[in-house]
Amino acid sequence: MARSKSSAGWLKEHFDDHFVNKAKQEGWRSRAVYKLQEIDDKDKLFKPGMCVVDLGAAPGGWSQWTTHKLGAKGEVFALDILPVEPFAGVTFIQGDFREDDVYNQLLESLDGREVDVVMSDMAPNMSGNKAVDIPRAMYLVELCVDLADQVLKKNGDLLMKVFQGEGYNELIQSLRDKYQKVITRKPDASRARSKEIYLLARGKK
Numbered sequence: 001m002a003r004s005k006s007s008a009g010w011l012k013e014h015f016d017d018h019f020v021n022k023a024k025q026e027g028w029r030s031r032a033v034y035k036l037q038e039i040d041d042k043d044k045l046f047k048p049g050m051c052v053v054d055l056g057a058a059p060g061g062w063s064q065w066t067t068h069k070l071g072a073k074g075e076v077f078a079l080d081i082l083p084v085e086p087f088a089g090v091t092f093i094q095g096d097f098r099e100d101d102v103y104n105q106l107l108e109s110l111d112g113r114e115v116d117v118v119m120s121d122m123a124p125n126m127s128g129n130k131a132v133d134i135p136r137a138m139y140l141v142e143l144c145v146d147l148a149d150q151v152l153k154k155n156g157d158l159l160m161k162v163f164q165g166e167g168y169n170e171l172i173q174s175l176r177d178k179y180q181k182v183i184t185r186k187p188d189a190s191r192a193r194s195k196e197i198y199l200l201a202r203g204k205k
Helices: 005-016 018-026 033-043 061-070 100-110 130-151 168-178
Strands: 051-055 075-080 090-094 115-120 152-163 179-185 196-204
Touching: 033 061, 033 179, 033 196, 051 061, 051 100, 051 130, 061 075, 061 090, 075 100, 090 100, 100 130, 115 130, 130 152, 130 168, 152 168, 168 179, 168 196
Parallel strands: 051 075, 051 115, 075 090, 115 152
Antiparallel strands: 152 196, 179 196
16 A cells, blocks of 8 residues: 555655664664753753653663663663563563553552652654644643652652643643742754653752
Protein backbone atom coordinates (compact mmCIF):
# COMPACT_ATOMS: atom_id res chain seq x y z
CA MET A 1 0.00 0.00 0.00
CA ALA A 2 1.37 3.43 -0.95
CA ARG A 3 2.20 5.77 1.90
CA SER A 4 0.12 8.91 2.25
CA LYS A 5 1.80 12.20 1.40
CA SER A 6 1.70 13.24 5.05
CA SER A 7 3.37 10.05 6.32
CA ALA A 8 5.97 10.20 3.54
CA GLY A 9 6.64 13.82 4.54
CA TRP A 10 7.03 12.83 8.19
CA LEU A 11 9.50 10.07 7.24
CA LYS A 12 11.55 12.49 5.12
CA GLU A 13 11.58 15.05 7.96
CA HIS A 14 12.56 12.31 10.42
CA PHE A 15 15.47 10.93 8.40
CA ASP A 16 16.70 14.37 7.37
CA ASP A 17 16.53 15.47 11.01
CA HIS A 18 19.87 16.66 12.38
CA PHE A 19 19.10 15.27 15.85
CA VAL A 20 18.04 11.84 14.53
CA ASN A 21 21.32 11.50 12.67
CA LYS A 22 23.34 12.84 15.60
CA ALA A 23 21.69 10.34 17.99
CA LYS A 24 22.58 7.46 15.65
CA GLN A 25 26.20 8.61 15.39
CA GLU A 26 26.59 9.10 19.15
CA GLY A 27 24.83 5.88 20.19
CA TRP A 28 21.76 7.37 21.89
CA ARG A 29 18.45 5.57 21.61
CA SER A 30 16.42 8.55 20.39
CA ARG A 31 16.64 12.19 19.35
CA ALA A 32 14.69 13.04 22.53
CA VAL A 33 17.90 12.67 24.52
CA TYR A 34 18.98 16.11 23.27
CA LYS A 35 15.89 17.75 24.80
CA LEU A 36 16.84 16.41 28.22
CA GLN A 37 20.54 17.12 27.67
CA GLU A 38 19.84 20.79 26.91
CA ILE A 39 17.57 21.19 29.96
CA ASP A 40 20.11 19.41 32.15
CA ASP A 41 22.99 21.55 30.85
CA LYS A 42 20.97 24.69 31.61
CA ASP A 43 19.33 23.69 34.88
CA LYS A 44 21.75 21.13 36.37
CA LEU A 45 19.12 18.48 37.11
CA PHE A 46 21.27 15.47 37.90
CA LYS A 47 24.02 14.67 40.37
CA PRO A 48 25.82 11.35 41.00
CA GLY A 49 23.94 8.91 43.23
CA MET A 50 20.45 10.35 42.69
CA CYS A 51 17.22 8.37 42.44
CA VAL A 52 15.17 9.32 39.35
CA VAL A 53 11.79 8.25 37.93
CA ASP A 54 11.47 8.37 34.12
CA LEU A 55 7.86 8.20 32.83
CA GLY A 56 7.18 7.58 29.14
CA ALA A 57 10.69 6.18 28.89
CA ALA A 58 10.63 4.25 25.57
CA PRO A 59 12.89 3.81 23.69
CA GLY A 60 15.17 4.76 26.58
CA GLY A 61 17.04 7.91 25.57
CA TRP A 62 16.22 9.89 28.71
CA SER A 63 17.11 6.96 30.99
CA GLN A 64 20.34 6.53 29.03
CA TRP A 65 21.35 10.17 29.58
CA THR A 66 20.35 10.02 33.24
CA THR A 67 22.34 6.88 34.10
CA HIS A 68 25.32 8.47 32.35
CA LYS A 69 25.00 11.45 34.75
CA LEU A 70 24.12 9.54 37.94
CA GLY A 71 27.01 7.07 37.87
CA ALA A 72 27.16 3.60 39.41
CA LYS A 73 25.43 4.58 42.67
CA GLY A 74 22.46 6.26 40.99
CA GLU A 75 19.14 4.54 40.28
CA VAL A 76 16.59 5.10 37.51
CA PHE A 77 13.08 3.66 37.63
CA ALA A 78 11.62 3.82 34.13
CA LEU A 79 8.07 3.12 32.96
CA ASP A 80 6.41 2.92 29.56
CA ILE A 81 3.52 1.19 27.85
CA LEU A 82 6.03 0.07 25.18
CA PRO A 83 8.93 -2.33 25.81
CA VAL A 84 12.38 -0.90 26.51
CA GLU A 85 15.53 -2.93 25.98
CA PRO A 86 17.04 -3.04 29.49
CA PHE A 87 20.44 -1.67 30.43
CA ALA A 88 22.49 -1.25 33.60
CA GLY A 89 21.27 1.14 36.27
CA VAL A 90 17.62 1.09 35.18
CA THR A 91 14.67 -0.79 36.69
CA PHE A 92 12.07 -0.94 33.90
CA ILE A 93 8.33 -1.48 34.31
CA GLN A 94 6.20 -2.04 31.23
CA GLY A 95 2.59 -0.97 31.53
CA ASP A 96 0.03 1.81 31.24
CA PHE A 97 0.74 4.51 33.85
CA ARG A 98 -2.99 5.31 33.96
CA GLU A 99 -3.77 1.88 35.44
CA ASP A 100 -3.73 1.54 39.22
CA ASP A 101 -1.88 -1.79 39.24
CA VAL A 102 0.94 -0.38 37.08
CA TYR A 103 1.16 2.79 39.21
CA ASN A 104 1.32 0.61 42.33
CA GLN A 105 3.97 -1.61 40.75
CA LEU A 106 6.15 1.48 40.34
CA LEU A 107 5.61 2.46 43.98
CA GLU A 108 6.50 -1.08 45.07
CA SER A 109 9.70 -0.98 43.00
CA LEU A 110 10.70 2.29 44.67
CA ASP A 111 10.23 0.54 48.03
CA GLY A 112 10.10 3.75 50.04
CA ARG A 113 13.07 5.44 48.34
CA GLU A 114 12.97 9.22 48.31
CA VAL A 115 13.13 10.37 44.70
CA ASP A 116 15.28 13.35 43.63
CA VAL A 117 13.75 13.92 40.17
CA VAL A 118 10.49 12.79 38.56
CA MET A 119 10.56 13.38 34.81
CA SER A 120 8.02 12.65 32.09
CA ASP A 121 8.19 12.74 28.30
CA MET A 122 4.77 11.08 28.13
CA ALA A 123 2.17 12.15 25.60
CA PRO A 124 -1.05 10.52 24.40
CA ASN A 125 -1.42 9.38 20.80
CA MET A 126 -2.40 12.65 19.15
CA SER A 127 -5.54 12.66 16.98
CA GLY A 128 -5.17 16.25 15.77
CA ASN A 129 -8.38 17.19 17.59
CA LYS A 130 -7.41 19.66 20.33
CA ALA A 131 -10.66 19.10 22.22
CA VAL A 132 -9.64 15.44 22.66
CA ASP A 133 -5.83 15.67 22.74
CA ILE A 134 -5.35 18.44 25.34
CA PRO A 135 -7.50 16.80 28.05
CA ARG A 136 -5.77 13.45 27.45
CA ALA A 137 -2.35 15.07 27.73
CA MET A 138 -3.38 17.05 30.81
CA TYR A 139 -4.61 13.87 32.51
CA LEU A 140 -1.15 12.31 32.11
CA VAL A 141 0.41 15.50 33.51
CA GLU A 142 -1.92 15.39 36.52
CA LEU A 143 -0.91 11.76 37.18
CA CYS A 144 2.77 12.85 37.10
CA VAL A 145 2.06 15.63 39.58
CA ASP A 146 0.25 13.16 41.85
CA LEU A 147 3.19 10.75 41.73
CA ALA A 148 5.64 13.57 42.51
CA ASP A 149 3.45 14.60 45.46
CA GLN A 150 3.82 11.07 46.77
CA VAL A 151 7.47 10.13 46.10
CA LEU A 152 9.52 13.29 45.54
CA LYS A 153 11.75 14.36 48.42
CA LYS A 154 11.76 17.90 49.79
CA ASN A 155 13.59 20.22 47.33
CA GLY A 156 13.19 17.59 44.59
CA ASP A 157 12.41 18.53 40.97
CA LEU A 158 9.60 17.63 38.55
CA LEU A 159 10.11 17.88 34.76
CA MET A 160 7.15 17.25 32.42
CA LYS A 161 6.18 17.55 28.79
CA VAL A 162 2.99 19.60 28.52
CA PHE A 163 0.81 21.05 25.76
CA GLN A 164 -0.61 24.51 26.27
CA GLY A 165 -4.39 24.63 26.28
CA GLU A 166 -7.30 24.20 28.64
CA GLY A 167 -6.11 23.63 32.20
CA TYR A 168 -2.58 24.96 31.58
CA ASN A 169 -2.86 28.13 33.68
CA GLU A 170 -4.41 26.16 36.56
CA LEU A 171 -1.54 23.66 36.33
CA ILE A 172 1.07 26.45 36.57
CA GLN A 173 -0.67 27.91 39.63
CA SER A 174 -0.90 24.49 41.28
CA LEU A 175 2.83 23.87 40.71
CA ARG A 176 3.73 27.31 42.09
CA ASP A 177 1.87 26.39 45.28
CA LYS A 178 3.93 23.20 45.65
CA TYR A 179 7.37 24.21 44.33
CA GLN A 180 9.74 27.11 44.87
CA LYS A 181 10.10 27.90 41.17
CA VAL A 182 8.38 26.90 37.89
CA ILE A 183 10.36 27.31 34.65
CA THR A 184 9.26 26.84 31.02
CA ARG A 185 11.69 25.26 28.53
CA LYS A 186 11.48 24.69 24.75
CA PRO A 187 14.67 22.81 23.82
CA ASP A 188 16.20 23.17 20.35
CA ALA A 189 15.55 19.46 19.70
CA SER A 190 11.81 20.00 20.19
CA ARG A 191 10.46 20.43 16.66
CA ALA A 192 9.32 24.00 16.01
CA ARG A 193 5.89 22.88 14.76
CA SER A 194 5.32 20.83 17.92
CA LYS A 195 3.13 22.48 20.57
CA GLU A 196 5.04 20.68 23.32
CA ILE A 197 6.91 22.57 25.98
CA TYR A 198 8.57 21.36 29.17
CA LEU A 199 7.70 22.57 32.63
CA LEU A 200 10.39 22.30 35.27
CA ALA A 201 9.09 22.64 38.83
CA ARG A 202 12.09 23.09 41.13
CA GLY A 203 12.40 22.69 44.85
CA LYS A 204 9.41 20.80 46.20
CA LYS A 205 8.16 22.61 49.30
